[in-house]
Amino acid sequence: MPIKCPKCHSDNTDTARFCSNCATPLPSQEDILVSPTKTMETPVEELTTGSTFAGRYQIIEELGKGGMGKVYKANDTDI
Known part of the structure; x- marks a missing residue:
């Protein structure tokens, strides 16, 4: 190796x-240490129309999706 x-x-x-x-x-x-890694699973949070994200963004609609994620139209309720 x-x-x-x-x-x-x-x-x-x-x-x-x-x-x-x-x-x-x-x-x-002998100096090279190999340690196993563990993949952590992130819970998937589905955003739906009318739901609130991060305590301040109200989801209006999904604008699109692709390989890296989804884009939503949202209303910032703090401003």
Whole structure:
């Protein structure tokens, strides 16, 4: 498994002690810690016509949706 240089991000052999590109000392295999990650699930809150979001925005209608989310027309009740 190649070791990435912490400075220039070049790939180096797993036996290299120094980066072949910038001569930065490389961590040994024992120094590299791998910890599992956990994906946290975010509860999905569906906004509907007439509902209130963030305590101040009253949803009027959904204007559109795409791969990154939805766009709503809303009324700011604080102004």
